[in-house]
Amino acid sequence: MTKTKLLIIDDEVEFASTLSQRLKLRSIDATDVHSGREGLDILEEIKPGIVILDLKMPDISGIDVLTAIKSFDPTIEVIMLTGHGSAGSGIEAMEKGAFDYIMKPVDLKELLDKIKTATDKRNHTQG
């Protein structure tokens, strides 16, 4: 898999940090932050290619963070994390520019597939 700069934004600290460690073990350059505000603040510094973003966070909603990320850099691919019972919220996020969504608790293999597809798309777009 191409070395990918990836940012995880999720207020569930243990979830985000453990997922980040597991991705690092698979040679993915992952950073985790634990609020929407922190996520937006760190964009300039780390310039991620992929963002894994929780849909429901206490400070800023995932949809608002998604909109801000896309206006910062439209080429960043965002994969939404959702704990909803239906696919509706994930689909709504995709209509607002998310690359894809994944249900919690995350199936790592499924997530890795989505990261790879998002990376390929981004590499293709950037030539």
Add this chain to the structure above:
Amino acid sequence: MVMDPQIENSIRQEQIESLGRLIAGFSHDMKNHLGVIRESSGLMGDLLSMGGIDTNEVQQNRLQKSIATIEKRVVTAAEMLHHLSGLAHRSDAPLSSFQLNDLIVEESIFLKRFANMGQIDFTLKLQEGLPFIYNDPSLLQHVIYRLYRGCLDTIEAGGRLQISTISCDDSITMTFQAEGSAKSESVESISQSTLSAIKKLHGDFSSTMSANGLETFQLKITSVEERK
């Protein structure tokens, strides 16, 4: 205190909606907990398989087995929560357009438990590609539960209960079919309030009894686009 039936009705509606939202919130939180459990056990598995933890082969196998059990149970629990969340969200709106089969599948995850307790084999036989129905999904969940229990409670251990759906013209018929031996003790029949709920759903209900005393219930719901 005698209350205006309309006010009483709207209190009941709000009560169901609140309960639905509470359950949906609960299942959302539980998914977060499961997410942490899954990632933590996954990390242990990663470290074991990548040689990050120094153990002998016997311990390694034991730990991998425990991690596999955690993973399996997390997947099952997540699936149940997914259906619980779907079930709870059904009360978000008093009337909506939905697929009857989806509603049955998400409720049957929980109905199955009652069949297991009574040693009854519970199956679904749902016709694919049913038209959408516009109705009160939360009330229909309630009616399905009542008819299911009404049917289940008549069957002796070792019997079978099947819920099937079939569409015909502009309606869908849901059948609760019991097979096996009937229990000897008398069982309470479908209550008047359940029949009133069916009426509110604009449904047609019928009940037939087989020679061995087992009942089959049929509920016919019109699959109209939108009731004005």
